[in-house]
Amino acid sequence: MHMAFIGFGTNRGLRSPSRLQTGHAVCRSHERRSMLRMTQTRIGHGFDLHRLEPGLPLILGGVQLKHDRGCAGHSDGDAVYHCVVDAILGALSLPDIGQLFPDTDPRFKDCASHVFMEAAYEKMQQRGYRVGNVDVTIILERPKMAPHKALIRENIATLLRTHIDNINVKAKTHEKVDAVGENRAVSVHAVAMLAPNEEQNDSNSQQLVGSAPLERAESVTSSLLGVIGQRVSAIQELTLPDKQTPCPVQRLYDTVEERKEADPSSSWTAKLFSKGHKKIAQKVGEEAVEVAIEGSARHTEGVVKESADLLYHLTVLWASLGIKPGDVWSELAHREGTSGIAEKASRSG
Ligand SMILES: [Zn+2]
The missing domain is CATH 1.10.287.1080 (MazG-like)
Structure with a gap:
């Protein structure tokens, strides 16, 4: 029973001050309440904005787009991935992407942002959740996003191990007003609904955290390399647990x-x-x-x-x-x- 509880650390943010003070004495009832909470869906919101600067590649949702400028950022500036990551972290009541992967950390310099998506997936998995659905809105003046939406959806679905139907990508312009409308910035909004991972919760509550089945890890890795090959850096090894070899x-x-x-x-x-x-x-x-x-x-x-x-x-x-x-x-x-x-x-x- 205790295992199931610690296997799916639930929302610490909701812990009330009185429970903080009473500590061990309430462990049992806390355990029960945590188990209950695991059956709830959770919703998170993400927002991201990057300045557009000439001479940089524009990468959104893992797709490199043809444009005369790209997102400035410490990593590859993929505002779509960053935003989805923040929505997932938000749903889990975790600190945001900037706190988990500070832009002062040299390891994340020019880092391909799928690493953050992988990390968010791991955190969601560890807490006993899977993606219910994700809805993304990209706001930028140029280029036209319509031809790329399907691939972006597919990339997000692959990284989050969910069906493409659970991922939606919309795009709009900012009607030529403000920085986004003047082609000086890209902004993205995302909402993520997470559902309890019943399969995982039922079958193996004591499984080693983060040990996704090997074949899934392999398929994700190969698709990642195809998508953003040229920006994959050594950071991947630094930040992601090696799923093929146990620790x-x-x-x-x-x-x-x-x-x-x-x-x-x-x-x-x-x-x-x-x-x-x-x-x-x-x-x-x-x-x-x-x-x-x-x-x-x-x-x-x-x-x-x-x-x-x-x-x-x-x-x-x-x-x-x-x-x-x-x-x-x-x-x-x-x-x-x-x-x-x-x-x-x-x-x-
Ligand atoms: Zn960002």
Whole structure:
């Protein structure tokens, strides 16, 4: 029961001050309320505006358009993707795209904006939601958008793993008035309705966060590369979890699980399991202290080595108690978007 709750961290923004103060005592009822909330649809709104400047490519919804100018921006300036991302983040009551991917971060310089869409999809998925529908309005004076709407819809649908019928793209001019009407800017509005992902919620509430089926990830990746190939930068690797290889902690955990039933005389891990969870917990404590000792002495190499030991013993402890790494990732995801102070307050009883 607890797993299902932390697997789908719901809207922390709605947490009332009184619940923050009461902390652990209300965990059970909070859990029930969160489960209820998961059955609700959620709506988010996005808005974006970029200046148009000569000499830049104009990329909207992953499509490079023929124009004498393009969107100025730290990333590739794809105002459509940015706007859809903000609508999804809004529906999840998460901080906006500018906070999650600050334009002061050099990793996002000239970054192809599908990365932000992927990240928004992951966040939606982690919280147990899927796209109900998305409605986008692009406002720009030139060029004509009609020939490109279908491809933009398809790109958004592919990135959000939904049917193209769930994505709508409209476009209009600004009647030659103001900056947008004078071809000096592009603005975009979007509304996203998210529905509870019943399939995901029913079948596997304890699944590792963000582990979308491999084949879907592959099809999305190949379509992305086709669409915006020339702007795909190394950032993709920096910001997106590699879906084809589980994270190192997950791999460590899988190995530990495999060795659980091995002969204690031949497997160090099996030997640890045979000693019971108290001994295992004690080892975690010892390794944590060693990390701390190396850290106080500024021995970075020692901290790295002891951290690896600590992670190993931590996965053994998890496995001995039936905790999955995904449970921990879910807890982290649940805390995302909550300030450190609010999070601490929610834990102190
Ligand atoms: Zn933008």
